[in-house]
Amino acid sequence: MKPWLKWLPLVAFALCFVLFRLALSHPENPVVPSKQIGKPLPEFHLPAALPDMAGVETRQMKDGKPHFLNIFASWCVPCAQESGALMAMHDAGIPIMAIAIRDKPADITRFLNRYGNPYQAIGVDQGSQVQLAIGSSGVPESFLIDGQGVIRYQHIGAVTESDLPQLMTIWRQITA
């Protein structure tokens, strides 16, 4: 066996290793620009999910001010996980509207008592019709809507603390 030949497997593996290392340090941008961005909200009118809070309708979103629309459900675990981040946004003064998917008033009340209530209004979407029309396929999802009712950003999955800086930047862009 030629002396250099015995190092060949190690060298080949080292090349693979470097490739893997580089691929890992260039993580794929997790934010895939949503196809919904730039589209106006579809027309909808959702009844109030709780007796003491307002429902959600498209007209409210076209009041010239930006809105944060969160799609959630009391039966969804990641929705409970994102409650901390949503409360932080609420505390920062961002008005959050919500659409509850296939939910019951009693369950929603229990959910909000447990994890806090960051919402201004909650509409209930029993058949997921509005959810599908907006272009959301799961819970939780969040949308940033500008004053004209146009979708400016879609966030799929739970909002975490690490997403907040980016969301705040986009929020400031829309507000300005």
Next chain:
Amino acid sequence: MIAESGLIFLWLAAMMALLQSLFGISVLNNRLENLFSGAVKITAIIQAALALAAFAMLLWLFMRVDLSVMLVAENDHWAKPMLYRLAASWGNHEGSMLLWVTILSFCGALLALFSGKSDQKLLSLALGSQAFLALGFFAFLLFVSNPFTRLNPPASEGLGLNPLLQDPGLAFHPPTLYLGYVGLSVAFSFAVAALLTGKADRDFAKSMRVWVLGAWVFLTIGITAGSYWAYYELGWGGFWFWDPVENAALMPWLAATALFHSVSVLAKRDALRVWTLVLAVTAFSMSMIGTFLVRSGILVSVHAFAVDPWRGSFILGLLGLYIGGALALFALKIGKIHQGNHFVLPSREAGLVLNNLFLGVILAIVLIGTLYPLLAELISGEKLSVGAPYFNLIITPLALLLCVLMPLGALLRWKQDNWMTLKWPIQISAYFFIIIEYALYLKGKWATAPMASLAFGVAVAVAVLCIWPLFLQKKKLWRIRLNVWGMVLAHLGIAVTLCGIASTELFSKELLTALKPGQQANMGSWRVHFDRVMPDMGSDWTAIVSDIRVERWGHSFTLHPALRHFTNPVTDTSETALKTTEAGQLYLVLGQQADDGRWQIRGWWKPLVTFIWGGGFLTAFGGILILLDRLWEHLQKRRRKSRPDERQRLFL
């Protein structure tokens, strides 16, 4: 408390693994050898028991649907049947890694329990290496992927209810593949031990052989089952997509196939020592690289797992340590290992080496094709995917050549043979090949699908060559040894799979027509009666369901392809209808209605498509027969050994 006990078992198992690897390595010192070779076995057994206990705790949590544990809350649901609650425990990242390392420990314990005859030093070192592998993966679980993390406050309802994954085939697909992947770790550990002791002889090969074969059988079953699941559940009509995750399973299989053949040569003829060591390290390395590619999410794949770069970095570190370490050891120590016996052409050894080379080249092509998108993205920043066209173009001719060579090696004798041995079998199979190719030429298939025509002829000719060794035995069929039957069936399975692939390419009949209810059409030898359409509805959809009766040769059945209309958002989807028969598969799709009241109907008849998976299972069955033969031989030897004692006793 169940989750906490699980975590404690995991920590204890990790400590045992540390102890076991220290005991294992200390055997290199001759004075300590006798002291620690027993201890290393005992720690291996305790470590496996602890890992099994940890995994049992996870299963228990999933059975109880304990929503105060994060993993359970995210993947389980009380409405699931018990089988799928259990399957949910390994259907996620943390649980599947725990299963992975549990199987690794379990293999170590089996090795400690059932390798009585092996060289004790080799065995102790192999067990030490096995424990060192386990240690890294225990650390991975404990530090970055703890399956027992609590959720506070507990969730009120579990999340996991993905109906697509609730399929018995899929429930057992990951454990089967893992048994294959991780079974190869034993071969890896033996190779490391052989490099450390400088002894890679026939005994080493015999100790390793059963493990390689067992792992190979599980890999074969896992890949075949996964391919079938994708075909009938996803309904795309394809059986192999060259998806990175499929390649991640195929690469260890290719390496294990080569390894099994070369380790057989080493066990029988004491040749190919270096090559066997390279393959033993490569096979498990491919398993680990596969795990890394799937778990780190650096490749885009249909098998979406949670993307987590930090976990990816940890596994990559383990990869560097284990594969890099083993290959460095190889480079440093291989000079001390004698090449082994030489061999001449033509001989069975030479045939096996040639097959090995082809397998190696195919493995390299699959690896390069799988990793190329990564490289391209780093260099040009552009995303691209190396799809089926690349793989099909390059691999098809090589695979066909390999198929032709596969049975020839089995026809040659060990040590040295005569080319004339091959004369008759080649002649007879060539007749078959020529007749089939001529028939395909007459049917005009050469012009439309040249590669598939060639492949079909090759498949039949190879099948003839595959069963030829049965006639060489000059025995009645039931007197032929199981390992010969095993080899014949394993090779035949490959020919059967090839036949299935070629025949779906060649003979599939397609129907594209528009019919009014009551009208009929022909699709190949099938008569298709479009009987009627009926409305149907669900929660957010309405549908048109058709009754289409198909008949041939007196058999008839009715299929119900449908067209679904979702109201919000407005979408139409086709619900295809499938019917599997012994001879093939029918596939019907209902399309839109035209203005004149006729409905579009598409259909396919795919003859022999089931051969693709039938062949895979036949190959695995061949492997099982060889394993049974080894077991039988082992028991026979034991009996022979105990007989002289009895005789002595009689004389006394």
